[in-house]
Amino acid sequence: MGIESALGEGFFTTKIDALSNWARANAAWPMPMGLACCAIEMMAFAGPRYDASRFGSEVMRFSPRQSDVMIVAGWSTYKMAHAIRRIWDQMPDPKWCIAMGACASTGGMHRCYGVVQGVDNYLPVDAYVSGCPPRPDALLHALMKIQDKIKTEHSVLLDS
Amino acid sequence: MSLELNKTEQGVVDGLSSDFSEDLIDVYQSCDHTYIRVEAENIIQILKFLKEKHHFIFLCDIIGTDRYTSDERFEVIYNIMNLRTQDRIFVKIRVEEENPHVPTATSLWTSAGWFEREIYDMYGVRFEGHPDHRRMYMPEDFEYFPLRKEFPLLGIPGSIELPNTTPDTE
Numbered sequence: 001m002g003i004e005s006a007l008g009e010g011f012f013t014t015k016i017d018a019l020s021n022w023a024r025a026n027a028a029w030p031m032p033m034g035l036a037c038c039a040i041e042m043m044a045f046a047g048p049r050y051d052a053s054r055f056g057s058e059v060m061r062f063s064p065r066q067s068d069v070m071i072v073a074g075w076s077t078y079k080m081a082h083a084i085r086r087i088w089d090q091m092p093d094p095k096w097c098i099a100m101g102a103c104a105s106t107g108g109m110h111r112c113y114g115v116v117q118g119v120d121n122y123l124p125v126d127a128y129v130s131g132c133p134p135r136p137d138a139l140l141h142a143l144m145k146i147q148d149k150i151k152t153e154h155s156v157l158l159d160s
Numbered sequence: 161m162s163l164e165l166n167k168t169e170q171g172v173v174d175g176l177s178s179d180f181s182e183d184l185i186d187v188y189q190s191c192d193h194t195y196i197r198v199e200a201e202n203i204i205q206i207l208k209f210l211k212e213k214h215h216f217i218f219l220c221d222i223i224g225t226d227r228y229t230s231d232e233r234f235e236v237i238y239n240i241m242n243l244r245t246q247d248r249i250f251v252k253i254r255v256e257e258e259n260p261h262v263p264t265a266t267s268l269w270t271s272a273g274w275f276e277r278e279i280y281d282m283y284g285v286r287f288e289g290h291p292d293h294r295r296m297y298m299p300e301d302f303e304y305f306p307l308r309k310e311f312p313l314l315g316i317p318g319s320i321e322l323p324n325t326t327p328d329t330e
């Protein structure tokens with residue numbers, strides 16, 4: 001029994017790209033970088049009520065080596081920035097980043113000398129979530145945006 | 161302003177005016193608290209006296225302030241408490257802007273260590289004899305003192321390093 005029996009007579013064609021992107025998009029494991037109050041909403045996002053597992057992101061990995069999406073939830077100080085960047089560098093490619101909340105996106109109300117005014121100063125952010133804190137559904141929306149992005153990526157290169 | 165001192169506070173003021181009459185500068189009350197301003201030189205003896213003779217055994221906090229005046233710019237305020245009567249007094253000293261330094265209170269209260277480090281971090285007041293005189297929050301090589309009034313709110317651009325975003329090209 002193989003795929004032939006499921007499809008009946010004929011062909012099924014796809015691209016490796018589409019197949020791997022489909023798999024990647026639906027298993028985007030988050031790396032929770034909970035730095036402040038936003039982290040509470042991030043927990044709700046993973047919890048049963050909002051249930052990120054519906055989108056394949058149920059496994060919060062506290063090890064950077066096992067995760068695909070870093071959710072920066074909260075404000076980042078200059079001192080912490082080095083730790084965050086280091087964890088980001090330890091995540092295997094391909095990887096994506098969500099800046100959750102006003103603070104991670106722009107520094108938010110922490111307009112002062114100690115807080116980096118937006119984590120995009122040292123991280124390549126793919127999705128920004130507005131709000132202080134954003135609702136968990138907003139974070140789900142960001143996750144879905146990232147899934148859309150993953151699905152349009154060219155991920156497989158021909159080794160010529 | 162007339163003072164309304166309770167028994168403990170009256171005892172403190174009487175004790176200080178007899179034993180440390182040279183050092184006592186001012187006693188005043190504001191917002192239900194009693195403040196005692198003294199000369200900075202003998203601050204440790206004064207705190208020791210309050211701790212041992214008047215049972216002010218609990219150091220709640222040490223506060224720094226920048227008064228932004230040309231003389232005696234910085235103020236260090238000891239917030240101490242008598243745990244028998246639950247009375248709190250604030251002991252204040254002032255230090256000059258040029259090379260500000262104060263003797264450490266860590267010999268009396270170990271907890272003073274972190275408070276003093278924080279004041280050093282934010283105002284640059286040094287605490288002589290402190291066992292571990294590092295910065296508290298800011299990076300060790302940071303050159304400024306952020307709570308001094310002339311320090312800009314958003315900091316000095318480039319004064320704290322951001323991570324290298326292209327580590328592969330190092």
Ligand code: SF4
Binds near residue numbers: 134
């Ligand atoms: S955006 Fe608001 S809720 Fe989120 S970390 Fe900043 S202050 Fe906290």
